[in-house]
Amino acid sequence: MPKVTLAEKLAQFETHWDPHVVADYNDNDVMVVKFQGEFPFHSHAETDDFFLVLEGEMIMDVGETSTVVGPGELFIVPRGDVHRPRSEQECKVLLIEPKGVPNTGDPATAAAKPRI
Amino acid sequence: MPKVTLAEKLAQFETHWDPHVVADYNDNDVMVVKFQGEFPFHSHAETDDFFLVLEGEMIMDVGETSTVVGPGELFIVPRGDVHRPRSEQECKVLLIEPKGVPNTGDPATAAAKPRI
Numbered sequence: 001m002p003k004v005t006l007a008e009k010l011a012q013f014e015t016h017w018d019p020h021v022v023a024d025y026n027d028n029d030v031m032v033v034k035f036q037g038e039f040p041f042h043s044h045a046e047t048d049d050f051f052l053v054l055e056g057e058m059i060m061d062v063g064e065t066s067t068v069v070g071p072g073e074l075f076i077v078p079r080g081d082v083h084r085p086r087s088e089q090e091c092k093v094l095l096i097e098p099k100g101v102p103n104t105g106d107p108a109t110a111a112a113k114p115r116i
Numbered sequence: 117m118p119k120v121t122l123a124e125k126l127a128q129f130e131t132h133w134d135p136h137v138v139a140d141y142n143d144n145d146v147m148v149v150k151f152q153g154e155f156p157f158h159s160h161a162e163t164d165d166f167f168l169v170l171e172g173e174m175i176m177d178v179g180e181t182s183t184v185v186g187p188g189e190l191f192i193v194p195r196g197d198v199h200r201p202r203s204e205q206e207c208k209v210l211l212i213e214p215k216g217v218p219n220t221g222d223p224a225t226a227a228a229k230p231r232i
Contacts, residue, residue: 002191003176003185072121073122
């Protein structure tokens with residue numbers, strides 16, 4: 001079934017920084033994720049990183065620049081840019097990354113990205 | 117500025133079936149578009165077609181199957197599938213397609229996809 005209700009998928013897990021794949025778009029994983037706290041600074045040499053805030057508010061730090069991103073706002077980190085998302089309160093995000101890309105920039109510490 | 121407020125972009129045009137590019141994600145155009153009425157049936161042999169409803173409701177016809185897609189719902193049409201979106205009332209959508217893909221499946225009738 002190609003329709004995906006994002007809120008239903010987000011209701012299926014509680015964990016933070018734990019992206020879950022909900023659909024495929026060409027060679028990309030389309031994921032939902034919940035952020036709370038600070039993610040480590042990292043970069044992806046080979047790909048842009050797509051974030052769309054669905055609920056709550058995240059702060060995206062890119063180098064020394066911090067941007068508040070709220071619902072209905074998109075933030076695409078250009079490839080190679082060192083960045084970290086963070087959020088004091090829980091924030092729900094749609095994330096798109098090419099398949100096989102480690103979310104931390106490092107396969108040793110990357111999330112599993114289970115499919116739901 | 118990598119942050120994009122989708123509602124601000126949608127407020128910049130009134131036309132239907134007229135996707136506007138608001139960001140780049142790797143080799144893809146990230147677009148906002150307003151639907152009202154019926155789009156022609158078409159397919160894209162080389163790419164999936166990504167739709168996320170932001171406001172209103174669209175019906176996606178894929179072959180003889182019709183699916184109602186509302187806000188916060190994603191519909192990704194698999195490559196090659198004949199489809200058309202339609203909507204009685206105006207519907208606002210986030211659309212992702214590889215750069216250079218004609219939105220109608222045919223370069224002769226494709227929208228210009230201006231950048232805003």
